[in-house]
Amino acid sequence: MIKKENRISYIRSVPAKVLIMALSLGSVGCGFLGPSDSDDDLLPLAGLLALAGAQQAQFDCTDDGLVWTEPTIPEANAWTGITYGNGLYVAVANDGTNRIMTSTDARNWTVRSAPGAAVPWYDVAYGDNLFVAVAGANGAEDVMTSSDGVNWTRRSEPVTADFRRIEFGGGRFVAAAESTANLLVTADGVSNSSVTPSGTIAAYNNVSYVNDKFLIFDQSSGSSIRSFTSTDGNSWTERTVPSGLWTSSAYGSGRVVAVGFGGSGGDTLMYSPNGIDGWVLANDPATFPSYRAVAHGGGLFVAVNHNGSPEVIISTDGINWTGVAEPTTRSWINVAYGNGKFVAVAESGQIMVSECD
Template sequence: MAVVGSNEWYGIAYGNGKYVAVGQKGYVTTSTDGVNWTTPKTDGGYKSLMGIAFGKGKFITGSSTVAGTIMSSTDGNAWTTVANITNSDLQDFRYVNDLFFVDSGNGYSYVSADGITWEQINSIQLVNDITYNNGLYVAACYNGIIATSNDGKAWTPYTLGAKSWLDVAYGKGKFVAIGVAGLLTTSVDGHAWTKPTQVVSIRWVFLIYKDGMFVAISQNGYMTTSSDGETWTEPVQMKDESGNNVTSWIQDMIAVP
């Protein structure tokens, strides 16, 4: 586990042969292997960068303290401001099925085909994550809402209990959503969902599907896996290379193609 700089890192993405991480006070670092990282650097503007996404050959990130600023880079080193889209902070950038998405502190989400021209999507609860399969975008949202869309712009909300859904992924022929208090729900078509059940007692916040396996991680370093999205292993504390428990607050997770 590498310690890079002294500021917090909020987002990570992979593209063009390198990892790029962004964080507090606008610091950025890059790596070609995920182990060795460049010395963090910032432009001095103290624009905390709360997330990053890679798509269409470029990284897209934005500022949490300079309202609405969108920046683009092909290598993670040289950045260009390409848009200002709102009067609020930006967070949680994503690239899903040819579209960029970002949420803002004023409760709205935005979508873009190129990372430059952005459109506010119709109002739903603030999105925590988005996945896609077979013509359907599915979003995990606050206040028990899971929303679906055919184009990434017009969304239909479904209320599944009162607890927030924190992440969603598609694999093994189904959508799987995880939420507060270890809740889980699944759906084959993204519209009809199973009754939320508690499969673990930990608050899971990150979920990915890769190489036939679902992996869920909590912010305080616990991990569980599932081969079908329904039966999960007993949560275990993640370890670093020295065998010590990972207790750092985890902010983001990616699966590299």
């Protein structure tokens, strides 16, 4: 039943026929719903379209990820960062003439110029209607922002660092560097602050937002293998994880999955119920893998291999993994999910796409 209080309608329960009506209206693009004599049968137009739209926006990737294709792209730069937001896929590169590339369908790409002096842009993230990219030039303006993914502005930052990864979550962006222990934390890409988690860290060129927290792995040498977690990007808690050079993590299917590189069949895949503790190593189908990124969408995990074979592995639960065929051998380094598609980028200058039903 729909109750009306203070001119705001909300749903307590909805009859099945109304749900069917919602889906039908969404399918035909109906723009008006006339009055009804019964509150029980009345569903406001906004609610109808929202419900139908949400239903149509769901993608099931659990039986996909097996077929990958490489679209033709305008410049074969070293593409290292990829994200999706506001209906747009955005990739950044660490070399080349035009180091930004955008697409609305992941098939047809347009190159964009980055502002200012040429620097190696390594990663890009989207959140709160903003794209933010970071570079690894140890310079004073290694951040750029854009509201549309097309027009970009360079920004100053409080620390010079070799930034390699950036992630959005909880209303802020966090960027991690390769050669220093500094993290860049910002809500808008303009007002930036530098944070250093406690402890001695040489490098952690990875950051993910999983299960309502930021997660980074310490990639410095030493016997103590650590991760750090934070809910706000400012205060970090040290954790212990299995031995390995962990490079990326993603959340889905009720668990956090991390990937990395090491020896054959071990210390390259692991999962945890919360990303804090309880890590368990998973069996790896690849030979001498070097996983650099993992993403989750539509019920499927996808990890990409920088070298080794197979170069793409998939899993519905993060525990059991299967290798799949890719178009050809490339140096895949990042992968993102958006609008029913997984898009991977390679340092060797390619992009590949896998579509979900």
